[in-house]
Amino acid sequence: MILSRWVSFTPVARSSSESDELFRRHSEFRGRLSSTCRLRSGPCCLKSKSSQDEELESVAGLSILGSEIPWEEKKTWSTMAFYMFCLHIPLSFGGLSMVSGILHQRHLEPQTQVLSLVLVQMVELSGTVFLLRNTAKPQCKSINFLKGNDNDNNNNNNDSNEGRYWVVGSALGLACIVGFVFLTSLVADQLFGSKAVHNSELEKIMASGEVSRSGCFALYCLVAPILEEIVYRRFLLSSLASRMEWKKALVISSGVFAASHMSGEDLVQLFGIGCVLGACYSWSGNLASSVLVHSLYNALTLLLADSV
Incomplete structure (x- = not known):
């Protein structure tokens, strides 16, 4: 065994022509091997790129x-509180009382009432836009309110938007809302008894x-x-989704949205x-x-109220 090992590794004397021939064959073999490796590595690279694209799509969800928003994350709830207590509650729930006091009328006519509501809501909208622009980061004063992705460098989200x-x-969302309201109304009727769902004040207006x-x-x-x-x-x-899972942000923002209407009986539907x-x-x-x-x-x- 030891002898055979030594024999197998013992160099054999060869002529120069034989050495050249062996070198030539060795070079050809290496060339074929490298080209074969390149051919095999091609599909692997393509597969890796495809897998990467699929991974990016799955991450987008x-x-x-x-993840970038025009507002400071730490000021989200303070800005929301300012809107609620300085704009929303005083104007949405006390706007008509202020108009009645200005006009010195205890009861407003339907036409005056609805026009006053439009004016009050426009004031609230203007105040909200002013608030959000002035609480934005210095470099984000010109906010695009229709845009949901404020990170221009985030190519993944931009590609996902295509x-x-x-x-x-929107069509699917409207169908979901109509179906949800219909089903919850049926369940409420079964649990608490049927009642008139029409808003008499709205119908009068x-x-x-x-x-x-x-x-x-x-x-x-x-x-x-x-x-x-x-x-x-x-x-x-947008502010909540920039620092937590978007599903949690959706639940929290929807809860605040429902609570802001201050309607206990419609809380689930809202x-x-x-x-x-x-x-x-x-x-x-x-x-949009x-x-x-x-x-x-x-x-x-x-339209349903008008058809009654």
Whole structure:
């Protein structure tokens, strides 16, 4: 055994021509081997790139909201509190009382009431835009309120936005809201008994004339949806989703949205509606999607009230 090992490694004397021939064959073999390795490595590289793309798509998931927002993360709740106590509650719940005091009328006529609500909501919308612009980072004063991804360098989210048609998402969102409200209404009727779902005050305003009817559509289908989507989706949901999982941010922002209406009997439905609106915004990255769904649902409600 030891002898055979030594014999196998003992150099054998060869002529120069034999050495040249061996060197030539060795070079050809190495060339073939390297070309074979290159051919085999090609598909591996392609597979790796494809796997990387699939991984990026899976990371994007349902939400494409960016991690960069125009506002400081630590000021999210302080800004929200300022909006609630200085703009939303005084104007949305006390606006008509202020108008009554200014006009010295204890009871406002339906036409005056709806026009006053439109004016009050426009003041609240203007104040909200002013607040959010002035609390933004110095480099983000010119905020695009329709955009959900503020990180221009985030190519993954920008690529994920391609092919996501927000109109299609809006149609699905509206169908989900209508179905959800219908089912929850049936369950509520079974548990607590059926009751009239019509808003007599709203029906009275809608029936008072064309001006009042037009004012209601302007209020509930234009001003209010834009205001609420800017506050609860563009600001609150985007701010929360930048530092936590987007599903948790969706639940929290929808809870605040439902609570802000201060309607205990409609709390569950408002929460569900907020979740659907937030999902539309998160999926499309476009605030126009949730604004459209919000507007169409309110328009459907007004049409039902007007048909009674």
